[in-house]
Amino acid sequence: MRLFIAINFNAETRSRLVTLRDELRSDSTKGRFSAPENLHLTLVFLGECNEKQAASAKAAMDAVEFKPFTINIGSVGRFRRSGGDIWWAGVNDSLQLIILYNKLTKKLTEFGFQIEKRKFSPHITLGREIITKASPRRFKEFGQTIDKIELMKSERIAGKLTYTAIHDTKAYSSP
Ligand code: 2AM
Secondary structure, eight states: EEEEEEOOHHHHHHHHHHHHHHHHHHTEEEEEOGGGGGGGEEEEEEEEEHHHHHHHHHHHHHOOOOOOEEEEEEEEEOOOTTEEEEEEEEEOOOOOHHHHHHHHHHHHHHTTTTOSSSSOOOOOEEEEEEEEOOOOOEEEEEEEEOOEEEEEEEEEEETEEEEEEEEEEEEOOOO
């Protein structure tokens, strides 16, 4: 199974992300745009895993402690690709998010995963292979509290890219 660890959003944030996606789509002549239910922030992509690795990923997640924190989304940008760019909503700098990412990758490494060394650039993919007249921009941020991370299974079901949460680890709340 193909797995990744992600932050998913509440209905309000999701609906704002859909608005960003729709604005981008109306400025574009080509692109494959993310389905609303698929909008997420990837913390770590694990790739193809067997049952034992899936169990290790769950154990690694559960060994990470974090408090609830806020993330803010305040930009739209792109990764240049030939044949059409990847466009995303960008997350404003967040120390708590970086700390969570560092704790998680450290635990995953201890549990035997090899994590790619690429710099973590937190983003929410709005679409791929996009040809557009839109420009990257910043806007007044919107945000939400993040209180869990989820292990996601990615698969094609009847041709549709489908993400299913198979495990979650909640933030701890101190009394
Ligand atoms: P993306 O949104 O930037 O494409 C599921 O595929 C999730 O894992 C996506 O959010 C994707 O990021 C992320 N991901 C990171 N590295 C990947 C890789 N090498 N192959 C596929 N997806 C990857």
